[in-house]
Amino acid sequence: MVAENVDLLNRDPNNLNDQIQVMFDDVIAEPDGAHSIDCVFKLAYICYNLCKDLAYKTTTCLLGCPLAILWGCSFAVMAFCHVWCCTPCFKMLALNCSLCRKCFTMCVDCIGGPLCETFSLCFSRIKVTNASE
Numbered sequence: 001m002v003a004e005n006v007d008l009l010n011r012d013p014n015n016l017n018d019q020i021q022v023m024f025d026d027v028i029a030e031p032d033g034a035h036s037i038d039c040v041f042k043l044a045y046i047c048y049n050l051c052k053d054l055a056y057k058t059t060t061c062l063l064g065c066p067l068a069i070l071w072g073c074s075f076a077v078m079a080f081c082h083v084w085c086c087t088p089c090f091k092m093l094a095l096n097c098s099l100c101r102k103c104f105t106m107c108v109d110c111i112g113g114p115l116c117e118t119f120s121l122c123f124s125r126i127k128v129t130n131a132s133e
Contacts, residue, residue: 024048 007013021027024045030036036044 022052 012018028044028048030041035041
């Protein structure tokens, strides 16, 4: 695992964060009839972008690596739990359920089948007629 293979141009190739729209045009918009002075709008654009970039880069410098370590360990533990705990438990449950299903099927076949056949023979002699006035 080498950092040389990291794509520095497209940092969200799977579009995981499409919902995050933080560009100036996505946040600040002046409708027709409510425009500020041009120089104020341009200065607001510059201030917004500088502060957003500075705050984001400062936060990522301080917390990016520790959070990457935390998330990496969390996903490793989750993968471990799935491989070594969840999957074997589900496999054992599936095996036990198949045994219970076989027992249930035998009981239904031994008891339910003859009962249904008996009732069908009893009720097969019933004739229904409609009497109209």
